[in-house]
Amino acid sequence: MAIDQSSGALAPEYIQLTSARVPLDQAGDAFVNQDASGRTPIVVLTQRQNRISNLPLLIGIFILVGGIVWAVLAGNPLLGGAALPLSLLFFILAIFRSFLVRIPEGAYGLLQQRGKYLRTIESGTQILPPWIVVSHVVTRRIIPFEVPVNEAPTQDNVRSTLQALVTFSISDPYRFVYHISASDFDQVFQAACQNTLRAMVRQVSSDEVNSLTRQDTSSLRETLSAASEPYGVNIEHVNIVYAHPPADFVRSQEARQLALLQQEEQAEQQALALRRQTDEEALSRQAVLARIEREKEALQLQIQQAEIRKQVVELEAQAEDLRLARLQERLEKYRQAAEWDWAGEQLGVARGLASNTHAVVQVGSGGATDIARAFLLRDIIQEQQKTQPETDSKAPTRRSPSKNQLKNDGGESR
Numbered sequence: 331m332a333i334d335q336s337s338g339a340l341a342p343e344y345i346q347l348t349s350a351r352v353p354l355d356q357a358g359d360a361f362v363n364q365d366a367s368g369r370t371p372i373v374v375l376t377q378r379q380n381r382i383s384n385l386p387l388l389i390g391i392f393i394l395v396g397g398i399v400w401a402v403l404a405g406n407p408l409l410g411g412a413a414l415p416l417s418l419l420f421f422i423l424a425i426f427r428s429f430l431v432r433i434p435e436g437a438y439g440l441l442q443q444r445g446k447y448l449r450t451i452e453s454g455t456q457i458l459p460p461w462i463v464v465s466h467v468v469t470r471r472i473i474p475f476e477v478p479v480n481e482a483p484t485q486d487n488v489r490s491t492l493q494a495l496v497t498f499s500i501s502d503p504y505r506f507v508y509h510i511s512a513s514d515f516d517q518v519f520q521a522a523c524q525n526t527l528r529a530m531v532r533q534v535s536s537d538e539v540n541s542l543t544r545q546d547t548s549s550l551r552e553t554l555s556a557a558s559e560p561y562g563v564n565i566e567h568v569n570i571v572y573a574h575p576p577a578d579f580v581r582s583q584e585a586r587q588l589a590l591l592q593q594e595e596q597a598e599q600q601a602l603a604l605r606r607q608t609d610e611e612a613l614s615r616q617a618v619l620a621r622i623e624r625e626k627e628a629l630q631l632q633i634q635q636a637e638i639r640k641q642v643v644e645l646e647a648q649a650e651d652l653r654l655a656r657l658q659e660r661l662e663k664y665r666q667a668a669e670w671d672w673a674g675e676q677l678g679v680a681r682g683l684a685s686n687t688h689a690v691v692q693v694g695s696g697g698a699t700d701i702a703r704a705f706l707l708r709d710i711i712q713e714q715q716k717t718q719p720e721t722d723s724k725a726p727t728r729r730s731p732s733k734n735q736l737k738n739d740g741g742e743s744r
Contacts (some may be wrong), residue, residue, distance in 0.1 A: 347516040349373040357467040358434030373512045374467040390417040428460040438503040440466040450503055468503035477523040488536035493572035502562025510561050522557040542573035
């Protein structure tokens with residue numbers, strides 16, 4: 331019985347390695363077949379270490395004794411002499427076979443002489459004297475070794491379960507055979523592996539237990555190599571094939587992770603809503619700024635249009651002033667022509683009224699005087715034009731203002 335270090339209670343033995351005791355010629359089959367308990371033999375203790383075959387010796391002895399008896403009974407010594415070479419042949423055959431030693435492939439052979447270790451030989455057929463015996467046959471193959479670890483506490487004191495697979499080979503058969511037995515090495519190596527794995531688990535948290543299967547195990551290999559080196563064992567590989575916390579803890583962790591995920595999702599939704607609100611505010615602010623910019627541009631356009639209208643009005647006023655100034659100059663220069671046009675206009679109106687019999691004309695004191703003065707003024711102008719025809723023809727002709735212009739100018743002056 332072994333002691334469980336986590337609880338202090340007795341745990342059933344879990345032995346994987348053992349030794350077997352079979353004849354030397356059956357050692358190769360012993361390494362590939364497990365025993366009734368499912369254990370793998372890695373060392374074979376040979377039976378009947380005397381390699382001289384008994385059957386050829388018995389046959390030789392029988393032939394020799396039979397020949398002697400036959401010669402005595404027959405009274406012919408030559409019959410006994412004939413049996414002697416045949417029996418000697420069987421004796422030589424039995425002794426010659428004892429010199430041939432065959433070590434199975436994939437194994438070491440340990441030799442003894444008079445109960446003392448002599449040397450280690452490789453696999454194959456060897457020629458050895460009968461007084462040197464093969465005491466042990468040790469496998470050279472790589473041996474898989476399972477290491478279960480139950481309730482190993484983590485850094486936060488969570489009991490976890492691990493399963494490791496350690497592969498090793500026996501590099502020094504002498505130290506392995508004469509320092510420890512196969513079953514004892516099983517227990518010692520199992521304890522060393524479990525202690526190393528528990529120390530590794532103690533340095534990690536419960537959240538990191540599942541990642542132990544992907545962790546580099548070179549440090550574990552070095553530690554186990556130092557522990558197994560005194561026994562002539564070389565550690566090949568260390569693989570953690572299973573690492574998991576308790577099921578209740580896993581469920582609680584999953585529930586907590588689910589709650590954290592829900593909180594993160596809710597926080598993301600809130601952040602998204604806040605971002606959406608911020609984006610909407612930014613868009614509305616940009617829209618307001620764009621509208622203000624458009625209004626500003628429209629206002630500037632209106633100001634520019636007003637400035638243009640102002641300039642147009644000023645130009646029109648200047649043009650009107652210029653036109654009125656020139657009209658005033660013309661009126662002052664051609665006063666009689668203006669009066670003539672004005673009188674003509676009045677005369678035309680009077681004729682139109684006179685031709686209209688249905689029209690009613692109200693002539694006051696001022697109106698009759700004006701009409702008479704218009705006719706008188708026309709006659710005077712005609713007489714002046716007749717008396718000075720040559721002077722007017724030599725003078726540069728000046729275009730008199732039209733009736734519409736005189737009418738407009740007269741209306742404005744009045």
